Amino acid sequence: MTHFYDTCAGPIEGLYLPPIAWEVLRRENIQTMDELRANADRLEQFDGLGPGMAQMIRLTLAYVAPFKEQTSSTKQYDPWSA
Template structure:
């Protein structure tokens, strides 16, 4: 049976994860989106993260775009554009 966890914002902007996941990432010294992406395949090996939580983190991570890619696609309008 899948578990559903309450999520909250943490130190990585734009990412909402369960508080226990934030605690484990802090303990593992994962502080950026790039670090999390590089270690996503190892999540089950971190003490405190079960398989279902690791999957939730990966799914959440898949929906977070790097800021540079997001701003490159965003059309900028000046204040006088209607």
């Protein structure tokens, strides 16, 4: 069964998660993207996060991380050099 969650911004910049996920991460003292990545494989162990919510957080991380890495690249491209 597919679940849809309302998401909102939280203390980790660029990440939008359901309020319950933010509450669990706050309780677990996870405050940065790096801390969340380091704990991504054990999200189901946190009280209040089920398998569906844990998977949704991992998918959100997968989409956010590559975009951040692309936009933080120091290489600049000239739009006229095709």
